[in-house]
Amino acid sequence: MAIQNRLPVALFLLRLSIFLVMFMWTVDKFLRPDHAASVFDHFYGLADMGQTIMYVVAALEMALLLAFILGIKRRISYGLVLLLHSASTFSSWYQYSHPFEGSNLLFFAAWPMLAACLMLYLLRDQDNLLTIPRMA
Secondary structure, three states, rough: OOOOHHHHHHHHHHHHHHHHHHHHHHHHHOHHHHHHHHHHHHOOOOOOOOOOHHHHHHHHHHHHHHHHHHHOHHHHHHHHHHHHHHHHHHOHHHHOOOOOOOOOEEEEEEEEHHHHHHHHOOOOOOOOOOHHHHOO
């Protein structure tokens, strides 16, 4: 199988797996807004984010993720996904500097996903499998 045939499949699988992770984080904001608010407070220093604000954040995030999975406005949607995951990854500096405390070792899984987000952004013009072409 030639690279021209494998690349679209590989990029789609990257997009699908990134979507799955971020989708679950978004669903968590809908189902457990108090938990999401505590995460925002702990990692981003954004205190007093109530349920209503979490629902708004989750709705905006869900709209972004739908655009992302469908390949709509790739420069913007892929870029915003990269930006969001970058913020999430870099805000966990304490966990990286204390990898063997509690479950901090799990935070290192964010780095390959960040690389995947960057790769997908850089190759966004080649990511055409199962996208909406007119809206790219």
